[in-house]
Amino acid sequence: MEKNEEAVATDEPKINYRGWKAMPFVIGNETFEKLGTTGTSNNLLVYFTTVFNMKSIQATTLVNVFNGTTNFATLLGAFLCDTYFGRYKTLGFASIASFLGMVLLSLTAAISQLHPPSCENQQTGTCHGATPWQLAFLFGGLGFLVVGAGGIRPCNLAFGADQFDPKTESGKRGTSSFFNWFYFTYTFAMMVSLTIVVYVQSDVSWALGLAIPAFMMFLSCVMFFIGSRIYVKIKPDGSPLTSVVQVVVAAIKKRRLKLTDQPWLSLYNNVPKNCINSKLPYTEQFRFLNKAAIVTPDDQINSDGSAANPWKLCSLQKVEELKVLIRVIPIWASAVVYYVALIQQQTYVVFQALQSDRRLGNTNFKIPAATYTIFTMLSLTIWIPIYDRIIVPRLQRWTKKEGGLTILRRMGIGMVLAIVTMLLSGTIEERRRTLALTRPLGEDPRRGALSSLSGLWLIPQLTLTGLSEAFTVIAQVEFYYKQFPENMRSIGGSLTFVGFAASNYLSGLLISIIHRTTDGAATGDWLPDDLNKGRLDYFYYLVAALGVLNLGYFIVCARWYKYKGSDDANSPHEFGNGKLRSEKPPV
Secondary structure, eight states: OOTTOOOOOTTSOOOOOOGGGGHHHHHHHHHHHHHHHHHHHHTHHHHHHHTSOOOHHHHHHHHHHHHHHHHHHHHHHHHHIIIIIHHHHHHHHHHHHHHHHHHHHHHHHHSGGGSOOOOSBTTTTBOOOOOHHHHHHHHHHHHHHHHHHHHHHHHHHHHHHTTSOTTSHHHHHHHHHHHHHHHHHHHHHHHHIIIIIHHIIIIIOHHHHHHHHHHHHHHHHHHHHHGGGGOOOOOOOSOHHHHHHHHHHHHHHTTTSOOOSSHHHHSOOOOOTTOOSOOOOOOSTTHHHHGGGOOOTTOOBOTTSOBSOTTTOOOHHHHHHHHHHHHHHHHHHHHHHHHHHHHHHHHHHHHHHHTSBOBOTTSSOBOOGGGGGHHHHHHHHHHHHHIIIIIHHHHHHHHOSTTSSOHHHHHHHHHHHHHHHHHHHHHHHHHHHHHHHHSEEEEETTTEEEESSBGGGGHHHHHHHHHHHHHHHHHHHHHHHHHSOGGGHHHHHHHHHHHHHHHHHHHHHHHHHHHHHHTTSTTOOSSOSSGGGSOHHHHHHHHHHHHHHHHHHHHHHHHHOOOTTOOTTTOOOTTOOOOOSOOOOOO
């Protein structure tokens, strides 16, 4: 951190921001955590069916419940973090919980009494299922993993960004760069976990393959606690959701009152000295909520300036914090639809690969179908350093903006790339299907004819997917962190995972509708088990059309959006510079 760069008010305690010095411990904790849990989580379906002898439907249901619960647990973890424990204690507790979960899971593979015996005859299906006690031990391990993920996922990014001084230019640059490098290491760890760790589990030994992630999780805990002395540990500021409800209740109670012509001068606005949230200026949007700050003769104010009854009188600061949350919701909704395109590149691209020529050159080695998704991570991993170190500095000199491009513009670029990805995917699938029907390479008894089209033709669409993620997903994580009030940043961090969960449900609903709608159509079912008998390309084009509609919706929301801390006079709309209705000084 540069000297003489931070201006600290006399009534505020001096915080020693260590910035990049703390990053080896923060990113090390995250990297080892992903090495320990990601590959295992993605391989649970195989583990349940091969070791615990579960039927496919039972195993799939359990995995879906586990993943859904894990994503939604981030909301509860974020709330407890921002309200009671703070990010440091939450991350420490969650890291230990994940470690215990991995230990229990590895024990289910290492100790024969903790899993059912191997199938005596898989062809006749005489397999013994797990006993209630074996399932209880397994669910105990999964439960610890849910607790760990619920605390780690919403807090790790925000905790890392807390190490940079938000009031200095070097701190702001460090924060933006941190988001890029954090996602870089996250993706790299996923690549290693999904290849090496998964290979050891499936082809060498489940006991060893689960013991390695457990040890990685132990290293994650060690890395985190080693850096305890240099971390900036922001204390929680009480329940952030309580003040949100108070504003709504107070505004409803005072709904019949009228605002003055200059409400930013007359409304009650008290900001406690120990408040960790940045002061927000008055904005015109959602004027109804401003009535919560109208002072009436019945309202009493304490000697320290606080309202005696916050359920009847709220400060303008609290009103503006609620407005910030309301403005974020439409942007978040557009992300849910955007994720649908990414999900197809994680699921149906595997089915495309299964019915393509997966041979590597003239050899007999076949690339595993699930491994093709690695190209998405590889493109993202290569692009992020190039963008952060080469492109961003040049863009900053040209645009004079922090990060080169505004956060919402980066989101928009990624959404455009997602649309192009789906169009390209449809084109490649159409070619793959045509060759499978005219010049088949062979026959898969379970799925049908194999196309003579090389599976390497899937790489372009997967590469574009990685570039799209590099723009939109990273920008969204940064957007939630910077736009949410400081005392709700962990809740903001959970929105990404909640968005993924909602998108999975939306994608499932869309696929179900397509199945039912096209089953009796002239074209036949678009999405059968044998892709050659369906029209997956039509489905890709449909997702692209939804992406176009979503992009239009996003642009409207972006033009309407005002960044946190910008008043109506100084904040031009995103994707446009139209004049606003009136000029008002910040409060």
